[in-house]
Amino acid sequence: MTKPVELPQGTLEMLILKAVSLGPLHGYGILLRIQQISGERLEILQGSFYTAIYRLERRGWIKGAWGESENNRRARFYSLTAAGTRQLKAETAKWTDMAAVVAGILGKKAGEV
């Protein structure tokens, strides 16, 4: 297994929005999905995880509803709201921008500047 990656602050919420955008998920499912997509390289602190979910729901970006999980357990499924979709789009654009700028700077070699 490759070295685990630590999440920069504030990015967890973005990842949750992304995970939920692929289809309604319950809390634990979101966690698994993020870990799965990341190739098991993300260590997500459980405590901060639910805090992020609560905050996203509070802001109206995701919406929770009770339903049945795959193993017949009652679980709360989250789905993206319209506002959440917009937010995800904006955050993604921002992140891509920022990452490109940072990568551009870090990628410079002597003599290129």
Place this chain on the structure above:
Amino acid sequence: MSLLTAIRRLWHSVGLRGMTFLAAIRRLWHSMAPRNSSDVEEEFRSTVEAYQEDLIRQGLSEEEARRKARIDLGRPSAQNENYRRAIGLRLFDELGGDIRYGLRGLRRNPGFAAVAVLSLALGIGATTAMFSLIYAVLLHPFPYADADRIVNMFGLHESAAGTSFNWAALSKPQLDDLGRATPVESVLGFNPTQMEITGAVPEEIAGTYLTENAGAFFGVRPLLGRNIEPSDAENGGHSVVVLNYRFWQRHFGGDPQSPAGRLGLWVPPASAAGAFSSPRKSLSHCFSWPLRAPPSAAFLGSCGRRLATIPQMS
């Protein structure tokens, strides 16, 4: 915008119109914390259980799995606290907790509570009383018309500079000059003095001589009779007095019949012209009548507040 309007606007904007008060409160409460604790707890518990099952599938014993899940995730019963913290209600919770703690403490220690309440009551009471006094004595605006445009001017003796007797009263010509100055609308002269009431029980009282324009100057309507009028100064002046409310109450029992002719004074006997309407509306603690002395003798002094001439600025 008044506070009430603001509240009403807020009320409408949250969509509370047409609800009973209780329903509105419930709805506000709900919008603050949309999920209750059992809801949050149940969700968290289902996560813990799912995680536990995964751990068992990975080969842990049930006991080990339960233990690890508990360590990794925390107690479901504590989750509501995390929820409320996440949505920003922690401050309210802590405040509520502090208040409850305080009340419990007060209930456990009734003696201490009584002392605390009593000190607060005394403190607030004393402050209020003090302020009422200061307001009435120092801050309360004079009840005269355009009180904010009345200024008090007096001359200073250079020779007596630095002493408390350095003010100088104005002579009648000086007063008249002052009255002709453009920024001065009208000018009032007064001379406070001590005098004595004659009768069964002689009494020393404080009085003030006023120039004949006093009634118009102060713009205070007497409760009974009339104000001092310019005609009172004709032919060397008449003996007319305006009583203040307290004096009228004390000496005449507030008799609505004019007490004219019933007041004997040691200084030229005066007949009362009027009484002012209320203690607050009375002219200081003095009672007064027109300045009747010949102009050359007229000088103007200071009352308790160091008032000398009071020109009214236009």
